[in-house]
Amino acid sequence: MKLFLIGGEPSGDRLGGALMAGLSQLSPGVAFDGIGGPEMAAQGLRSRFPMSELSVMGLWEVLPRYRALKRRIRDTAQAIARTNPDAVITIDSPDFCLRVLRLARAANPRLRTIHYVAPSVWAWRPGRAARMAPLVDHVLALLPFEPPYMQAAGMSCDFVGHPVVAEPQATRAEASAFRATHAIAPDAPLILTLPGSRRGEIARLAPRFADTLRLVLRDHPGARVVVPTVADQAQTLHEALRNWPGAPLLLTPEHGPQTKRAAFAAADAALAASGTVSLELAASVTPMVIGYDFNPLTRALVARMLQIDTVTLVNLVSETRAIPEFLGANCCPGPMAQALSTLLRAPQARAAQMQAMALTMERLGEGGDPPGLRAARSVLTHLSS
Numbered sequence: 001m002k003l004f005l006i007g008g009e010p011s012g013d014r015l016g017g018a019l020m021a022g023l024s025q026l027s028p029g030v031a032f033d034g035i036g037g038p039e040m041a042a043q044g045l046r047s048r049f050p051m052s053e054l055s056v057m058g059l060w061e062v063l064p065r066y067r068a069l070k071r072r073i074r075d076t077a078q079a080i081a082r083t084n085p086d087a088v089i090t091i092d093s094p095d096f097c098l099r100v101l102r103l104a105r106a107a108n109p110r111l112r113t114i115h116y117v118a119p120s121v122w123a124w125r126p127g128r129a130a131r132m133a134p135l136v137d138h139v140l141a142l143l144p145f146e147p148p149y150m151q152a153a154g155m156s157c158d159f160v161g162h163p164v165v166a167e168p169q170a171t172r173a174e175a176s177a178f179r180a181t182h183a184i185a186p187d188a189p190l191i192l193t194l195p196g197s198r199r200g201e202i203a204r205l206a207p208r209f210a211d212t213l214r215l216v217l218r219d220h221p222g223a224r225v226v227v228p229t230v231a232d233q234a235q236t237l238h239e240a241l242r243n244w245p246g247a248p249l250l251l252t253p254e255h256g257p258q259t260k261r262a263a264f265a266a267a268d269a270a271l272a273a274s275g276t277v278s279l280e281l282a283a284s285v286t287p288m289v290i291g292y293d294f295n296p297l298t299r300a301l302v303a304r305m306l307q308i309d310t311v312t313l314v315n316l317v318s319e320t321r322a323i324p325e326f327l328g329a330n331c332c333p334g335p336m337a338q339a340l341s342t343l344l345r346a347p348q349a350r351a352a353q354m355q356a357m358a359l360t361m362e363r364l365g366e367g368g369d370p371p372g373l374r375a376a377r378s379v380l381t382h383l384s385s
Contacts, residue, residue, distance in 0.1 A: 001027060002030075003034075003087055004032075004079070004088045005020070005032060005088075006097050007092070009092065015372075016040040019091075019116065025376070033045070034048065037051040048076070053069075054072070089379065094132070097115065098115075101135040101136065113135060114137065114139070116139075117140070118139050138155060138378075139156070143316075143317060145316075147159055161375075162365060164282075165368075166370040174261070182224075190267045191246065193213065193271050194271070194272040205273055210243065214333075217245050225249070226251060226263050227249065227251065228260050234252045251263055267284075269343040269344055271340055290325035290326070292325075293331040309321075310325060
């Protein structure tokens, strides 16, 4: 069996790597081709070009790279036509992936296609499912409430679980060792701060998060700040942290995943950009405040299309509003500082979040088969039908 996979950003690379591992386990000898990052490479993929070329988000960020992205779309569709795989599996990155599928399907109408990560039609742009249906046969959904939306549009869909439930978590001893290693007193409030993984996000959020922390540290002068980051943005954040309060400790991938997990477990609270990181925090049982903003043009477009009153996944999956979030024009230091200070001093606020986080992990598949294996089983079942 030959499969052509496309992962367009780090989260998709992780999904792709786990899926490939599951496919290799269930169908030994499967061959892979396509585009991905280090996780997919570790499972045998030789990426046709660097995945980082596709890791852009937001209209303003995409426009300067439009011609290059358009060329990559054409190149990828041509590669699919030449290799004639048994199926194409696109992973998230719908703006890129669906354009590839449109060209690939035009060249081969019988091409079998699977998309991993259902579009969030429950949040905004509900018409995306109907537009996706002519290009995609089967969908692998991360969230338990998504399959009916896909099925209503004419695609088959399985909930395969969210990868966060399979990630290892630090022990209490590892959390204590993290504090000791970095000279953080056991009783010092530790605030995990995550201003995004893309340059544009960091540029918008880092100054506001810094001002938020300044306000929090007036009431908690002994607090320390830890800032995990991805390799591509380590230098950007290093420069941004020069004027931050709380003697911030920058954690890069060079510190290792165990250190990052220990930091999550050691933290008393987190101030984070909106996104999958809220589920990582929930898995580590770290209370959080969410803040996010787009550039002005994208913000205006999203505000007009948003159909829900919260974008935080913990709130959505748990069907609560336990996690405070500050979006767009509301992403301001004063309110975020007040919410963060409340978490640090009010046990009842922390308890409500912990209940919501436990329910979220249960509903995302905690305790069952790893999501990568469930996704692989869904792919093989679909292709055998």
